[in-house]
Amino acid sequence: MTLPVALYIVPTPIGNLADLTPRAQQVLAEVTLIACEDTRHSGKLLSHFGITTRTVALHDHNERAKAQWFIEKLAAGEAVALISDAGTPLISDPGYHLVSQVREAGFDVSPLPGACAAITALSASGLPSDRFSFEGFLPAKEKGRIDKLTELREDPRTLIFYESPHRIVPSLASLEQVFGSERQMVMARELTKTFETFLTGTISEVRAKVESDANQQKGEIVLMCHGFVSQVNDEFPPKALATLQLLCDELPMKKAAAITADIFGLKKNALYKYGLEQGW
The missing domain is CATH 1.10.10 (Arc Repressor Mutant, subunit A)
Structure with missing residues (x-):
């Protein structure tokens, strides 16, 4: 079977390799090229499934310039796949400029469903999921982090953040400073992996658990905070x-x-x- 010419957006596992769908495996095996963040990292995944398709690096530093090269490949009749190191491409990962330019050039972009850490975490969090806002990574510096959280303090939606292990403690401190100690939150760590963990409680409770356990300061982390609840007094119009x-x-x-x-x-x-x- 020959794939139609298109840019295929292919989610990859966030931990458990069994989460790469049969369709994703087929697409990755049949396209001519795979654009990926890190060819060495993705090479291990592809090797596990016996996929020998050529990989080409596409990351934050070369994406704008490289997009035209991929468009030329599409114009030559070659099908191309885009993957990230883990999860769904473009979700806090490169790919936006490529997808935008491919669409502007008139070629199809075909997405495959699959793993996404934010949605996986939210589905098991117990927090409201009817309305939510994915905010990606918080700023690395404290002032930027505080400013960003201040903008979101009264947002009524469940808020979802990604965080790195070396910034988890200061980020939890900033969350408590801006949102207060009593707001409910959930921290999901190492999703789909051996040491998958969910910590649930108030911000101050989750922060205390993380600060007292070095193991909770490791791995891939998703932070989720309950949205703002207005305290308006119903006694007065x-x-x-x-x-x-x-x-x-x-x-x-x-x-x-x-x-x-x-x-x-x-x-x-x-x-x-x-x-x-x-x-x-």
Whole structure:
């Protein structure tokens, strides 16, 4: 069987080699070229399955320049596959510029389903999965990390991050600093591998477990945090609280509470107390 000319996006195992699907094996064996992050790393996977297809390096440093070369191969009638070191290409891995340029050149891009650490972790986390945001790796430097987390602090979706072993402890510290110690989270480590682990609890609890166990500071890590839950007091209509907050910008709290109470027919002392609790 000859594959139609296209760029095939092929997920590879994130740990357990048995997770490479039969279709993925067939595609990798039948394409003319395989673009991969690290030819030596991918060579071990391909060798395990007896796949001898030629591999060509495609990584962050050469992707823009190399994309045109792959397009020329497609134009010559050759089918090409794209893989990453593990999981689904383009998910915190190279491939965006290649896929974009191939599509602009008018060639088909055909994706295969398969392993993805973020989705694998989320499915077993017990956190809400109806809405989530994959944020990739957090910035390496503390200031950048804090700034990024501050942007996400009130996001109601489950938040998913990748993290490296040497940054897991400071990243958990930043999460606790910005999101607070009581937000629920799950840390998944070494998914599909022998030492697969899920740590569940508040941010402070997970951080304590990781800091006290050096084994939890090793391997591939996925961090998942429960989305922000608003603490708005149901006792007061939202419009009343918005009015109170607006008035507090211009008036003393006591006066602002009295005016808001008159407008909405509420108890001024209760509004005054609520405003103090919010720091308005």
